[in-house]
Amino acid sequence: MARHAYFRRYLIAGLFSGGLPVLMSQAWAATITEQGKTIAATGSAGVLACASCHGAQGEGVAAAGFPYLAGQGEAYLALQLQNFAKGERSNPIMTPIAKAMNSDQIKAVTAYYSQLPAAFDKKALSAHVDTYPRKDALGAWLANRGDWKHDIPACVQCHGPGGVGVGETFPALAGLSAKYIHEQLLAWKEKKRAPGPLALMGAIAARMNGAQMTAVADYFATLPASVSGSSAHKQGAK
Incomplete structure (x- = not known):
């Protein structure tokens, strides 16, 4: 009996010294994610539902130039909303939405989208993409090798092989629409968008130049579907 009493005291002490905070943290994270799901699906307090433009599962609408959000880093998504709100990034749809959101709403919706599965298998794509393409394939070459004569590093150095994204800061590029990628490159060139980490x-x-922007945008837009022999493109992904 004494031994059982000791273990009960030990378990209770462990629960309150370490276990309870962990459980509370998990419960809080789940609550935040559910709040984000609600905002994404139906909107909240003057905030338009994200799904209206970015799809029911955050898959984006490529034809309209609306990027996917599913699987992108939480910190990256939060920074973009903050930049829209501060005028460091401009879009006639996103700017008023971001300005209407408070910090709790931004936290919730970015937490929700970051935990959704990406529309493609990142491991399969990064394993099968050709990292040494023909030099006359301009988009593929710039993305994977860069143009060091003009101080243009390869995109994959920050965004990962196949443009699958790296950590919380560098977003995935694979499968984004060419229209969206080209618009963002142009916005950076014209200083209409904050220059990002380390500028x-x-x-x-x-x-x-214009040809390079178009080529890189077209290249990433074809991934992962164009990677032959891979299972990178999930069924139903857009």
Whole structure:
């Protein structure tokens, strides 16, 4: 009996010293995610439902130039909303929405989208993409090898092989519409969008010409569907 009493005291002490905070943290995270799901699906307090433009599962609408949000880093998504709200990034649809959101709503909706599965298998794509393409395939070459004569590093150095994204800061590019990618490169070049971490994208886009922008945008837009022999493109993904 004494031994059982000891273990009960030990378990209770462990629960309150370490276990309870963990459980509370998990419950809080789940609550935040559910709040984000609600905002994404139906909107909230003057905030338009994200699904209206970005799809029911955050898959985006490529034909309209609306990017996917599913699987992108929480910190990256939050920063973009903050930039829209502060005028450091401009879009006639997103700017008023971001300005109407408070910090709790931004936290909730970005947490929700970050935990959704990406529309493609990142491991399969990064394993099968050709990292040494023909040099005359301009988009593929710039994305994977860069143009060091003009101080343009390869996109994959920050965005990962196949443009699958790296961590919370560098978003996935694979499968984004060519229209969207080209618009963002142009916005950086024209200083209409915050230059990003270490001001990298502002500087890189400033060195790119129109043909390079178009080629890179077209290249990433074809991924992962164009990677032959891979299972990177999930069934139903757009």
